[in-house]
Amino acid sequence: MRHVVKRAIKKAFHEIAVEQGIKKIKTEPFEISIPKDEKFGHFSSNLAMVKASLLQRSPKEIANMLEKKLIQNELFESVESAGPGFLNIRIKPDFWVEHMNEIFTSGKSYGRVQVGHDEKVIVEFVSANPTGPLHIGHGRGAVIGDALARILDYAGYKVHTEYYINDIGLQMENLGRSILVRLSELKGEVLKEQPPYKGNYITEIANEYKNSQGKTLVNEDDENVISDAARFAAENILKGITSDLNEFGISFNKWYPESWLHANNKIEQAIEMLTRSGQIYNRDGALWIKTDSQGDEKDRVVKRANGINTYLAADIAYHKSKIDRGFTKFINIWGADHHGYVPRMRAVMVALGENPDNMIVRLVQLVSLKKDGEGIAMSTRDGVFTTLREIMDEVGVDATRFFFLMRSSDSQMEFDVELAKKQSSENPVYYIQYAHARCCNLFVTAKEKNIKQIAFSKVKREALYNADAQKLIRKILQFPDIVSICARSFQAHPVTQYLTEVATLLHYYYRHNRVVTEDEDATQARLCLIQATMITLKNGLNILGIKAPEQM
RNA sequence: GCGCCCGUAGCUCAGAUGGAUAGAGUAUCGGACUCCGAAUCCGGAGGUCGCAGGUUCGAAUCCUGCCGGGCGCACCA
Numbered sequence: 001m002r003h004v005v006k007r008a009i010k011k012a013f014h015e016i017a018v019e020q021g022i023k024k025i026k027t028e029p030f031e032i033s034i035p036k037d038e039k040f041g042h043f044s045s046n047l048a049m050v051k052a053s054l055l056q057r058s059p060k061e062i063a064n065m066l067e068k069k070l071i072q073n074e075l076f077e078s079v080e081s082a083g084p085g086f087l088n089i090r091i092k093p094d095f096w097v098e099h100m101n102e103i104f105t106s107g108k109s110y111g112r113v114q115v116g117h118d119e120k121v122i123v124e125f126v127s128a129n130p131t132g133p134l135h136i137g138h139g140r141g142a143v144i145g146d147a148l149a150r151i152l153d154y155a156g157y158k159v160h161t162e163y164y165i166n167d168i169g170l171q172m173e174n175l176g177r178s179i180l181v182r183l184s185e186l187k188g189e190v191l192k193e194q195p196p197y198k199g200n201y202i203t204e205i206a207n208e209y210k211n212s213q214g215k216t217l218v219n220e221d222d223e224n225v226i227s228d229a230a231r232f233a234a235e236n237i238l239k240g241i242t243s244d245l246n247e248f249g250i251s252f253n254k255w256y257p258e259s260w261l262h263a264n265n266k267i268e269q270a271i272e273m274l275t276r277s278g279q280i281y282n283r284d285g286a287l288w289i290k291t292d293s294q295g296d297e298k299d300r301v302v303k304r305a306n307g308i309n310t311y312l313a314a315d316i317a318y319h320k321s322k323i324d325r326g327f328t329k330f331i332n333i334w335g336a337d338h339h340g341y342v343p344r345m346r347a348v349m350v351a352l353g354e355n356p357d358n359m360i361v362r363l364v365q366l367v368s369l370k371k372d373g374e375g376i377a378m379s380t381r382d383g384v385f386t387t388l389r390e391i392m393d394e395v396g397v398d399a400t401r402f403f404f405l406m407r408s409s410d411s412q413m414e415f416d417v418e419l420a421k422k423q424s425s426e427n428p429v430y431y432i433q434y435a436h437a438r439c440c441n442l443f444v445t446a447k448e449k450n451i452k453q454i455a456f457s458k459v460k461r462e463a464l465y466n467a468d469a470q471k472l473i474r475k476i477l478q479f480p481d482i483v484s485i486c487a488r489s490f491q492a493h494p495v496t497q498y499l500t501e502v503a504t505l506l507h508y509y510y511r512h513n514r515v516v517t518e519d520e521d522a523t524q525a526r527l528c529l530i531q532a533t534m535i536t537l538k539n540g541l542n543i544l545g546i547k548a549p550e551q552m
Numbered sequence: 553g554c555g556c557c558c559g560u561a562g563c564u565c566a567g568a569u570g571g572a573u574a575g576a577g578u579a580u581c582g583g584a585c586u587c588c589g590a591a592u593c594c595g596g597a598g599g600u601c602g603c604a605g606g607u608u609c610g611a612a613u614c615c616u617g618c619c620g621g622g623c624g625c626a627c628c629a
Binding site: 031033035036037040044046049052059082083084085086129131166169170171284286287288295297300301302303304305306308310311312314315335336337338339340341342343363365366368406407408410411412413414416419425426427428430431433434435437438441442444445446448449485488489491493494496497500501504507508510511512514515516517551552 | 554555556557558563564565566567568569571572573574575576577578584587588589590591592593594609610621622623624625626627628629
């Protein structure tokens with residue numbers, strides 16, 4: 001609907017420009033917005049103000065000229081120039097109703113848009129080290145990545161999701177060592193050292209490890225034992241992460257292990273390639289990559305003098321594999337503590353021959369935790385954290401997902417555990433789900449009264465001309481716009497806000513307009529509106545990965 | 553010290569590319585079911601948009617400088 005209006009305004013403006021003796025004129029950029037206050041119309045445009053200097057007329061004059069042109073358009077109920085030069089436009093009620101067709105013909109696909117043009121995009125998220133269970137910070141990144149992937153798919157991208165597993169390196173060694181420390185503790189020995197990872201889950205895994213080894217155990221000083229224990233623990237932890245995520249409604253197209261890159265020589269190949277192109281050089285026995293092109297403070301080491309590759313080296317190879325696999329947009333959901341890593345990775349993309357802007361990094365601010373009025377710092381190493389599983393079990397999957405999605409990712413958020421539990425029955429997500437369930441229930445009621453729904457095209461529409469219905473119709477017709485805003489800005493949270501607004505209008509409508517009545521024509525028309533709303537709510541919840549229950 | 557994010561109602565947070573009287577949820581106060589589910593609806597109260605300058609027809613939004621909070625600044629990942 002917005003672009004229909006836009007086209008009409010453009011046309012009118014061109015006519016005026018010609019009348020003023022200006023032949024070539026650009027109308028863009030200008031705005032068609034939906035005013036907060038309905039008295040300013042359904043749409044309003046700032047075109048007259050934007051173009052005032054160009055036509056050498058006052059904004060007010062131009063707005064008046066546009067008004068005269070546009071009022072002749074049969075689409076519009078009213079056109080008014082107002083304020084400093086706004087153009088406020090109202091669409092005829094029946095035209096809004098007519099537009100509902102789009103919802104019925106699209107059905108499950110209503111809201112799909114084409115901003116992606118089938119471009120291949122990879123969304124990498126979570127990618128937490130398999131050294132401990134996921135905590136709520138990971139949970140936030142997980143939901144944001146998952147919802148974004150769903151939205152991009154809905155917006156016409158070819159989406160691939162991936163979890164990168166850091167199953168190699170120092171952290172793995174620490175994990176293995178932690179297991180061995182707990183192992184000797186289980187045997188009743190006095191601890192010689194503190195384990196690098198201190199959480200209770202380490203002891204549990206150590207126990208399982210012991211049982212899996214039978215009686216032929218183990219000389220803790222053996223390096224092979226460390227890596228063996230690490231492998232055992234990582235597999236165990238990864239299983240837990242996978243099932244937590246599954247229960248949280250999240251799965252990946254691919255789990256990509258760092259060890260695969262090593263085993264297949266991908267890191268050496270990448271280093272070799274960049275050495276040949278002059279991006280990597282030798283200094284003091286180590287290999288360095290140039291990264292200052294994108295504002296990084298200094299060049300970075302990829303291979304240490306002792307011959308061991310750094311984490312960055314593996315990440316270079318990993319991103320090279322993304323490019324090699326044909327993706328053209330690369331979305332990385334990272335914790336905000338990685339923001340210093342962004343410039344060097346942009347530089348890496350440039351070195352690999354990519355436009356760095358094709359790598360979109362969403363930094364998810366950390367979740368701080370409030371319990372009993374006090375803040376708790378979270379640390380996997382110290383074993384102090386609230387796990388995603390605890391929150392899921394306490395608050396529920398849908399509410400937890402919605403809670404994370406309500407906030408923009410670059411806003412820090414405080415997760416007050418007590419409050420989240422207490423509010424669980426009044427969480428906005430239930431408000432939206434209830435609206436959906438209400439819609440479903442109306443069809444149950446209609447069925448009980450033996451009312452058979454007829455096709456929208458055959459419905460008498462008068463009942464949809466009243467103000468309550470019109471408000472709701474206008475809102476649900478906005479849905480495709482919301483999807484494209486989210487896809488363009490790579491954010492999910494506008495959807496939550498939008499769905500709350502739809503639910504509000506639905507509840508209001510329900511309270512003030514009886515849907516199923518003796519008046520058959522009106523009932524049919526209203527049922528269509530309810531169905532259209534239901535479709536919108538369901539599709540909207542769907543792209544957030546939240547259930548749309550038929551009853552609650 | 554340098555860099556990134558944040559500062560909006562009592563609390564938790566929205567306000568895309570600058571637009572008309574700054575919004576939602578929650579908390580609080582008052583009201584609404586003989587009627588399709590009251591997990592709902594209606595109304596009241598609640599704000600120097602951290603502070604100070606600047607840019608312009610117009611700034612919560614852009615620029616500069618402060619103040620406050622978080623996070624980074626490795627041959628760790």
